[in-house]
Amino acid sequence: MLTLLHRPPAQTITIPTSFSFFTAASTPPLPPPPPPLDASIAASILASTPQTLPGILQDPSIQWTPELVDKTLKRLWNHAPKALSFFAHLSHRRPAYAPAASSFDHAVDLAARVRDFRAAWSLVARMRSLRLGPSPKTLAIIAERYVAAGKPDRAVKVFLSMHEHGCRQDLSSFNTILDILCKSRHVEMASNKLFKVFGGRFKADCVSYNIIANGWCLIKRTPMALEVLKEMADRGLTPSSTTYNIMLKGFFRAGQVDEAWQFFLQMKKRKCDIDVVTYTTVIHGFGIVGEIKKAKRVFDEMAREGILPSVATYNAMIQVLCKKDTVENAILVFEEMLRKGYVPNSITYNLVIRGLCHAGHMDRAVEFMSRMGEDGCEPNVQTYNIIIRYFCNAGEIENGIHLFEKMGSGVCLPNLDTYNILISSMFVRKKSDDLVLAGKLLIEMVDRGFVPRKLTFNRVLDGLLLTGNQGFAKEILRVQSKSGHLPRRFKL
DNA sequence: GTAGGGTTAG
Incomplete structure (x- = not known):
């Protein structure tokens, strides 16, 4: 580990083939626990x-x-x-x-x-x-997958035909389908096809309104969200602290920082319940636009008000410091949270690791990854994706591939993002071998049940044709036609 | 799996 630490950043880091590398920092070495x-x-x-x-x-x-x-x-x-x-x-x-x-x-x-x-x-x-x-949960799973496959109408149909599957439609399943549609940005459909039509029948409650308001906020249409809140009040429903927090976050997301601040002041003035979520939202909102001092002031105010920060609050602070200040200051906050007895989660680690990668400290990022395991927070697929991405972006493609190969054995299987990251980095060197690897990765991801985007297929096909791999390109075309995409007409 | 706050980078 020490040699990694003191290596100049320009030098290539070799990742040992044995996985023990990731637990090697503790001395004396402990026998690895059985899997x-x-x-x-x-x-x-x-x-x-x-x-x-x-x-x-x-x-x-x-x-x-x-x-x-x-x-x-x-x-x-x-x-x-x-x-x-x-x-x-x-x-x-x-x-x-x-x-x-x-x-x-x-x-x-x-x-x-x-x-x-x-x-x-x-x-x-x-x-x-x-x-x-x-159960209603089973049907919610299917509805969500229909939406992900670009078929929101089918999702609505699943809800409308719940009784045919022996499930009762009630307010809670109504709210679930609204949420599935809103989270996938189909707010218009949720609002017009379901909420306006069936809201009365299911006795839409505060939660239903919150879901729709949040949907408008997610697509940055805060005026529509405010309309929803108004309608809610007209119906005699009292907004909850969740309602206010949704709106506050919506203003920040839409870039309306002044409105967000005014809204926050109003909340305080009207003695709304200001909780840890409210504070975390404000800290993150200010920090992410570079107002670090203001974010810190709110963090301090929170303590004065006697509200304890949560791990998410620390994560917000760590992220904004990484993005708008320095990763060193972010690490100071990370250490502060440890001192105070907080247990960082995988998001915390991934934020610090990304910060280190972004600052060009790949060696320290890899070291942090090994530290995760020791802290009982095993690196997850996002952790791997972050480091692979930055290795590839830094031109250290071999290191990225090496780490990818580690994942395959079942420790942490690569996901769709992992494949996309690696495949896109196979184009930068314009090497024939790299394009062949891109093709192999593409076939492997299809084998594993992922559905690559059409663009990915076309880029790999173009690359293979340009590097004289006509035969392999034909194979890719066969795979593409089997994976549910219509093959592009190609002259081979 | 009825709602709100922390993970990419383009």
């Missing part, structure tokens, strides 16, 4: 073939509790086909194994995420025949 059972199961499923998979699942020493199945599915989250065939094999081994509703929900989510809605619905049908559901 959790779900991790080793996930690893052997990843390494399995359709022929060997059943054997793994029949291991009599494994007790397939719902918890173990759920954890294993979570480990395999970024390899949906393997996760789904694992669950399919297991759930057909009844009555030796009785699948739980929660495992079905995970499987439905996985199938819908790879846009295999037929598979998702047939899982729902099996759930129903086993009297395990579907």
Whole structure:
């Protein structure tokens, strides 16, 4: 670790092939704890073939509790086909194994995420025949995936036909579908097709109004959000502190910093409940536009008012210092929170790591990553993505690839972002080998159930053609046509 | 899985 620390930043950092590198900072070295059972199961499923998979699942020493199945599915989250065939094999081994509703929900989510809605619905049908559901949560999962697949109308349909699946429509499921649509920026649809039409029938409450107001805020239409609040008041509903916090955040998000400040002052004047969320919003809002001093003043005011900062408050402060001040000052705040007994979460670590990367301290960023594990906060896929991205941006593509290879074994499977980051960096050197790797990554991500954007396919195809890899380009075209995209007409 | 505050960078 020390050699890494004192290496000049321009020099290439070699990442050792052994994973022990990430836990090597503690002296004397402790024996690594045995991996959790779900991790080793996930690893052997990843390494399995359709022929060997059943054997793994029949291991009599494994007790397939719902918890173990759920954890294993979570480990395999970024390899949906393997996760789904694992669950399919297991759930057909009844009555030796009785699948739980929660495992079905995970499987439905996985199938819908790879846009295999037929598979998702047939899982729902099996759930129903086993009297395990579907629950409103199951249907919410499907609705959210329809929205993610660009089919918000289908999501609305799922809600409107809930009773056909044996679920009751009530205010809570109404609010859930509103929230799903609003969070995906389909506020207009949520408001016009559902809220205005059915708001009366379901007795829309303060939460319903908050969801819609937040939706307008997310797309920076604060005047519409204010309208919603007015309508809410006209209906005799009292805004909650959540309502005010939504509006406050909305002003900051829309760049209306003065309005945000005035709103905050009004809140204080009218004796609204100013809580830790309010303060965190204001600290982050000022900090992110570079008003560090004002952010700090609000932080101090918070303490005077006797409101304790939360980990999120510290995270807000750390982020704005990284962005608008120095990463060194951010680390001082990080150390302060440790001194005060706060337990940083993965967001905290990722913020500091990103700050270090941004300041060009890749060595320190890697060191911080290893420190995470020691603090009982294992690096997650975002952590890897941050470091891979910055390695690639700094031209140290080999280091990025190396780290990526580490992830594959099942420790932390790469997600869609990881693939996109790596594939885009395969274009900078204009090397034929790099384009071939981009093609391989593209095929691998499709194999793992991700749906690349059409643009990604076209960029890789163009690159391969320009570097004389016509044969490989043809293979990519075949993969593209199988992955649900129409292949572009190409002269090969 | 009925709402609000902290993770990319372009």
